[in-house]
Amino acid sequence: MPLAFGDLQGCRTPFQRLLAKAAPPAGTPLWFAGDLINRGAESLATLRDIIALGDRAVPVLGNHDLHLLSVSAGIRKSKKGDTIDDILAAPDADDLLEWVRHRPIAHYENGMLMVHAGVVPQWDVNLTLELADELQRALRAPNWKETLAGLYGNEPSLWTPNLKGIERLRVTCSALTRVRFCSAEGAMDFSSSGGLNAAPPGCMPWFDVPWRKTADVTVVFGHWAALGLMLRDNLIGLDSGCVWGEKLSAVRLAQIPAERTLTQVQCDNCRSSGGN
């Protein structure tokens, strides 16, 4: 069964320590819940490590990975605290960015669905995969820059099946790569990036909407450092704040919850000096 890692965000040394500590059998698939790079000190080396794993690595794209593509395409400006310059300046930057751009947005195998941020309650696994595929294909198409530029923004915040074009792609991207909280009706709210006690009025974590249609599978996700490690029978939240000086987590996945095992390492000084 795969070993799933939380957000690396360029924290290469903790990643290597955690991989050595978890010591998965040779050939074990390594899943990565997105945000492979940015904010940590070694974005380029981390990205190279993952690429070198070849087919053994199964990453999904996170908001920081998309931000890298946007900065490289001139769609967005680099922000304070970004640590992506080493990737953009690499002699083989084009190949690295091409690799990132062709990664999946969602991955499903053996009853386990991995996305970076979350899903809205209206989606079951099949619809989630269908929408992720639409977004993946749009990001691989010749006009991908136009698509990427159109993905930013908080509206529409509520998924409806009649959405078309860039609005459909945007709501898909918002859920899969950015969501934390939503209303009981499934409308996403991006006003808080805090933990469980920081829910916007009338909102709850996306995974706590009672009628969520992915509740019958195990959703593996990252993105939400303020939430911390979250292990439930049908939910594995892996971002335990490595880049914030806390922990990097990996869970040996299994369909039976009791067979899952958690390995963690403490992360110190992961962030680039002077970064924000």
Ligand SMILES: [Mn+2]
């Ligand atoms: Mn993220």
